[in-house]
Amino acid sequence: MTKRKREPESIFAKVVIFLLAILGAVSVAAQDLAADTRALLVFSAYHDPRGTKLVWTNATSTCTWRGITCFQNRVAEIRLPGAGLRGIIPPGSLSLISELRVVSLRNNQLTGPFPDELGKCSNVESLYLAGNAFSGPVQNLTGLMPRLTQLSLEYNRLNGTIPEELGLLSRLNLLNLRNNSFSGSIPSFNSANLIIFDVANNNLSGQIPASLSKFPASSYHGNPGLSGCPLESACPSSVAPITAPSPLVSSPQAPRGKLLSVGAIAGIVVGGVLFLVLVASFLLFLCRRKKGWHDAAPVGTREVPRDHSRQKTLEKGDEVQAEEYSSVVVEKQAINGLVPLCPVSFDLDDLLRASAEVLGKGTVGTAYKAILEDGSVVVVKRLKDVPAGRKEFEAQIQVLGKLQHRNLVPLRAYYFSRDEKLLVSDFMSTGNLFCLLHGNRSGNNRTPVDWLTRVKIAIGAATGLAYLHAQGGPNFVHGNIKSSNVLINRDLEACLSDYGLAYLFGSSSSSSKMVGYRAPEVATTRRLTHNSDVFSFGVLLLELLTGKSPTQASANNEIIDLPRWVQGVVREEWTAEVFDLSLMRYQNIEGELVAMLRIAVQCVDRVPERRPKMTQVVALLENVHPLIGDSRDETSRHYESASEHFRSSDRDTSHRSSPYFRAP
Ligand SMILES: Nc1ncnc2c1ncn2[C@@H]1O[C@H](COP(=O)(O)OP(=O)(O)OP(=O)(O)O)[C@@H](O)[C@H]1O
Numbered sequence: 001m002t003k004r005k006r007e008p009e010s011i012f013a014k015v016v017i018f019l020l021a022i023l024g025a026v027s028v029a030a031q032d033l034a035a036d037t038r039a040l041l042v043f044s045a046y047h048d049p050r051g052t053k054l055v056w057t058n059a060t061s062t063c064t065w066r067g068i069t070c071f072q073n074r075v076a077e078i079r080l081p082g083a084g085l086r087g088i089i090p091p092g093s094l095s096l097i098s099e100l101r102v103v104s105l106r107n108n109q110l111t112g113p114f115p116d117e118l119g120k121c122s123n124v125e126s127l128y129l130a131g132n133a134f135s136g137p138v139q140n141l142t143g144l145m146p147r148l149t150q151l152s153l154e155y156n157r158l159n160g161t162i163p164e165e166l167g168l169l170s171r172l173n174l175l176n177l178r179n180n181s182f183s184g185s186i187p188s189f190n191s192a193n194l195i196i197f198d199v200a201n202n203n204l205s206g207q208i209p210a211s212l213s214k215f216p217a218s219s220y221h222g223n224p225g226l227s228g229c230p231l232e233s234a235c236p237s238s239v240a241p242i243t244a245p246s247p248l249v250s251s252p253q254a255p256r257g258k259l260l261s262v263g264a265i266a267g268i269v270v271g272g273v274l275f276l277v278l279v280a281s282f283l284l285f286l287c288r289r290k291k292g293w294h295d296a297a298p299v300g301t302r303e304v305p306r307d308h309s310r311q312k313t314l315e316k317g318d319e320v321q322a323e324e325y326s327s328v329v330v331e332k333q334a335i336n337g338l339v340p341l342c343p344v345s346f347d348l349d350d351l352l353r354a355s356a357e358v359l360g361k362g363t364v365g366t367a368y369k370a371i372l373e374d375g376s377v378v379v380v381k382r383l384k385d386v387p388a389g390r391k392e393f394e395a396q397i398q399v400l401g402k403l404q405h406r407n408l409v410p411l412r413a414y415y416f417s418r419d420e421k422l423l424v425s426d427f428m429s430t431g432n433l434f435c436l437l438h439g440n441r442s443g444n445n446r447t448p449v450d451w452l453t454r455v456k457i458a459i460g461a462a463t464g465l466a467y468l469h470a471q472g473g474p475n476f477v478h479g480n481i482k483s484s485n486v487l488i489n490r491d492l493e494a495c496l497s498d499y500g501l502a503y504l505f506g507s508s509s510s511s512s513k514m515v516g517y518r519a520p521e522v523a524t525t526r527r528l529t530h531n532s533d534v535f536s537f538g539v540l541l542l543e544l545l546t547g548k549s550p551t552q553a554s555a556n557n558e559i560i561d562l563p564r565w566v567q568g569v570v571r572e573e574w575t576a577e578v579f580d581l582s583l584m585r586y587q588n589i590e591g592e593l594v595a596m597l598r599i600a601v602q603c604v605d606r607v608p609e610r611r612p613k614m615t616q617v618v619a620l621l622e623n624v625h626p627l628i629g630d631s632r633d634e635t636s637r638h639y640e641s642a643s644e645h646f647r648s649s650d651r652d653t654s655h656r657s658s659p660y661f662r663a664p
Pocket residue numbers: 359360361362363364365366367379381409425426427428429431432480484485487497498
């Protein structure tokens with residue numbers, strides 16, 4: 001009896017405790033965010049009227065402020081590269097944001113000594129201050145020590161000696177101090193995880209520590225008093241042997257630091273469940289109200305060509321295949337079994353009426369550009385010899401349809417019958433990277449791609465691949481990374497296509513088609529893995545750097561084994577010979593070229609486990625170019641100029657900027 005009476009009480013008590021815990025956790029988080037907000041407002045009130053005024057006001061949520069990224073309702077990242085900030089970083093600002101992990105203030109006009117403020121940010125993992133006017137010695141780093149993985153201070157006016165503490169940072173994988181006025185000798189470094197190390201153009205002297213001799217000579221140039229390897233001609237190789245790097249990505253996904261109490265966690269869990277139930281009910285309600293996909297916003301109109309041509313635009317020699325395309329669609333009209341993966345503005349009848357143009361024949365089928373009656377354009381890929389049955393096919397395509405990322409070509413619909421398998425995706429109007437780099441197959445129409453565009457394309461493709469690996473899980477691979485599968489959209493952004501198709505064809509049959517990009521181990525294991533994707537991506541980077549295709553025969557009709565060729569040239573210390581001649585007209589990009597080369601060389605390591613993860617590759621690539629930094633928004637104006645450059649016609653490629661890479 002007593003027991004019975006107590007039960008509801010105890011349940012009630014538990015609910016009350018949970019609710020209080022939720023309230024407690026919410027209010028703790030709110031208080032912490034309020035503290036972050038106050039600190040940011042102090043930061044924004046730095047005083048130099050000539051600089052950009054940050055319009056951060058309490059009227060909007062702190063987490064939506066320009067340059068601010070939150071994680072779990074705490075400020076985790078400040079990214080304001082190239083934002084026109086001037087003046088000093090005020091005391092009592094950033095150091096008070098306890099969960100801060102990334103600070104990117106590169107390419108502003110910040111002044112004063114290396115900010116004490118930042119030296120106290122004990123959770124910061126990535127600190128990017130390149131391209132400012134900080135001056136004086138770097139000191140008071142003690143607070144910054146525990147987690148720092150990337151420190152980029154290049155192009156400032158810093159002087160004094162390189163702090164010895166930096167050498168003790170076991171997690172550090174990037175240290176860039178180039179173009180400052182550091183003097184004295186280079187301290188010894190715990191270099192196990194260092195991937196990029198650059199102290200060029202300072203006043204350093206003495207011997208380069210043996211542990212740092214693995215970095216290229218360009219990391220040390222411009223320091224007349226420095227000696228030792230790799231600056232001397234008798235040194236072995238100028239490219240670092242690759243060690244397995246530790247995780248280096250400053251993702252806001254898993255900040256470490258202060259732990260919440262068990263009650264708070266329980267509260268958050270219960271609160272989260274309640275919230276999910278509410279959201280699910282709301283979505284269910286919305287779905288029931290929706291009549292069908294026709295009612296939703298169409299996507300097929302995204303890449304509408306400007307002239308809205310309704311004419312068949314077949315090129316000579318393409319007619320037969322284009323007719324094949326029509327006959328496929330005619331045959332299907334009776335069934336009209338096009339399955340949309342998201343709201344689309346067309347059905348099979350529309351595809352039937354579309355004018356078609358062959359884009360190309362690939363290893364798994366033929367791709368057609370289909371111009372629909374409303375002027376929108378899609379790509380229909382007609383797969384051939386698909387061994388997968390309907391169930392398997394549909395399950396895999398549903399998985400692919402859910403992958404959505406700005407660096408992936410969106411898959412819109414599919415069709416499956418015994419005889420035909422079609423995939424419909426968005427049309428990417430700027431074509432593929434292969435054509436950008438090498439012209440069309442007959443070698444014409446090549447406009448040299450400028451350096452900044454290449455870096456952007458590399459980052460875009462890497463980001464898309466990192467997303468696939470993270471989202472698809474440990475066994476999900478792209479399986480066919482190559483330059484013709486890197487498409488460029490109207491904004492000149494790289495988008496990966498043909499991802500995950502290997503599963504429809506069996507990875508062993510797919511792997512045999514990856515000429516030039518296939519990781520060496522795949523020849524024996526017949527298994528595609530994240531590591532083999534990384535290798536293929538490394539070949540792609542080499543292609544961007546060298547301008548050479550790993551699939552096309554050279555003048556003497558030999559298909560180049562790009563990784564082997566590059567490693568051979570670099571070993572001979574003729575690094576400059578590696579790079580695409582058309583890149584040589586750019587001044588002062590030697591360090592960037594070498595930095596990307598080093599990343600590529602790591603990716604094509606013959607030992608799969610030594611290759612970096614794609615998330616690491618993204619982080620490293622983001623540091624290759626000082627203007628790119630880590631904020632896409634901030635780089636858009638540079639990107640525009642890159643697009644501008646890219647659209648312009650051929651330029652002079654006849655001269656090299658300097659004999660900088662040439663071995664003595
Ligand atoms: N969505 C798209 N937008 C624009 N062009 C595309 C699109 N999809 C494919 N293409 C282009 O069509 C051509 C044929 O592509 P397809 O994927 O069939 O073959 P591939 O990339 O040469 O080889 P593989 O089948 O091994 O991927 C290529 O030039 C490709 O870049």
